[in-house]
Amino acid sequence: MNLLIPGPTPLPPEVREALGRAMIDHRGEEFGRTLRNLLEGLQQIFRTTSPVLMFATSGTGGLEAAVVNVLSPGDRVLALSCGMFGERFASVARSFGAEVIMEEAPWGRGVDPQQVMDALRRHDGVRAVLVTHNETSTGVTNDLRAIADAARGSGALLLVDAVSSLGAIDLRADAWSLDVVVTGSQKALMGPPGAVFISVSPNAWEAAKAARMPKHYFSFAMARDQLASDAAYTPFTPAIPVVYALAVSLPMILREGLEARFAHHRRLARITRTGVQALGLALFAEARWASETVTAVQVPAGIDGKELRARLLRRFGVAVAGGQGALDGRIFRIGHMGYVQEAQIVDALEALEHVLAELGHRRSPVSST
């Protein structure tokens, strides 16, 4: 299968091999060494000197961990949303009793940093700003650095969903004062799904002391304390195969270098955007916010988006994602993150050309961005 969805992503052969390793004692020295190396290596990806924690869960579980560890019920938070994952982050906070103020950008665009600054002026006592770095539902990347600048000085913590960006798009936890940054194992980090990694700033640790939202499994403090202990490195049984996988993929990423990884994603994104536009399709995201890990493409009028994806999969083995929520049937999404190779994109574009022709789409190329 030519897997081009916004995660899970294809795995390097070495990573697939590592997944099948024999189980070991997760309280033993060997596992402890592997885990500590992994979490220390990840600090280079998060660009932080703060510890990185790990939880066996999905990205959404990671967002829940971010919220419940630094907030109390009734706390006011500002949720910046430009798509489904922005809404989800807000929904998690609401589930645990936060008072959520939404600041939304029209889907297809990113959040305007000026809007963030205005909102923080307008609303007193905002304890945290929630932001999605890369919004896969619309193929939009927020200008995280500018948003962080806008939020700085407000006293609010900045909680960042970097699930589909970290390792592919520039992010600097310390330099940009990002307080909690959440990423998943199955995107740019080239592992399978099953674990999240979270960096926690000194300010976030301070806030954690007073945070009264209930938690147990997702407790940052328990995770930190166990990691520091002699022989029980995680409070609860970790997702061992994911650790094996990342212990192989992370050195691959670090050897190649972060800048080279960013360039790789930029290149794939450019090929994808140019290619679909050459086929006469329009992009969903506005050019200045176009994501480098996922491209959202508008389904042309008169074409059945579901049938388009079904034919791509059945006839050419190309798996792309559909639209979510209100965008169901209106867009499809091509993921190009992690281990995705240029040849996969080229093959998918050829398959797309065939299927569009079959479905009677008349090509009228739009100008390339």
Added chain:
Amino acid sequence: MNLLIPGPTPLPPEVREALGRAMIDHRGEEFGRTLRNLLEGLQQIFRTTSPVLMFATSGTGGLEAAVVNVLSPGDRVLALSCGMFGERFASVARSFGAEVIMEEAPWGRGVDPQQVMDALRRHDGVRAVLVTHNETSTGVTNDLRAIADAARGSGALLLVDAVSSLGAIDLRADAWSLDVVVTGSQKALMGPPGAVFISVSPNAWEAAKAARMPKHYFSFAMARDQLASDAAYTPFTPAIPVVYALAVSLPMILREGLEARFAHHRRLARITRTGVQALGLALFAEARWASETVTAVQVPAGIDGKELRARLLRRFGVAVAGGQGALDGRIFRIGHMGYVQEAQIVDALEALEHVLAELGHRRSPVSST
């Protein structure tokens, strides 16, 4: 490594191979079919006609899911504890605002069903009883059926931690009226850690409607609704490799048959108990409660338990677990669950004999139980 800890457990070669399979679209038909087959197959292990849900998390995350989906803050619960995992279940409930009444058995013994009946008479309005089926910290199996009989008619829901028992020790969710049963992927089910499976009775679904403990990631309702949907089988990205693994190990278990699997565990437990007693060591659990998935052994006076385990590992590649909490250094624990083979136990007993002799232990066999 001869891995004999109470989970993670050794994996069959076919399972290890399955772990390395290429990633696929978790919203695609192929994954949907695999997941549904798996969850339906698991109903035979839980012995239930109720749906079985899956979450990417550890066993403790599964206990949290059980608590937060059927209870509200302030609800009174009766926590039956005979070891560390019983305490943990209570601690989870307390974290989310339950009023927890503890009923404890001395460590090394199971909970007396009469004690349960008395406690339910003594305390009004108990909404749920929390019980650990198999307590790995002490090597004790509770008489779950008798406890369920004792709780029946009280109106309390019965929430069961079956993480280290399901598939190895008899448990009948429907026949015994167990309302929520939680198990993990990495014990008797012969998979790697990373997912839990949870059966939910009609009574528990009814209670879920009114339950007000906050939740998002662990929501039963979201998991059920997504499973019933056309193309998005889990609300959040599932632990795909664990699903691949269990899709191979579960048919192995079902082909062999549950009764044969129980007999296998009984046999390994008997060999283990007989063997360590023949070496002059005493068991920690009283005979009538001795677990069939893990045997807790007392460290003889004058022997350093940590050194004993270190030598077993370094010299013979045998990994056994130490004692937890108050039992640290006082016991060691031999896991014999899932894919563990008789030859592994025999090898471990030989290694133990050598190491005990080296450490100056004088054998004085105690009578076999």
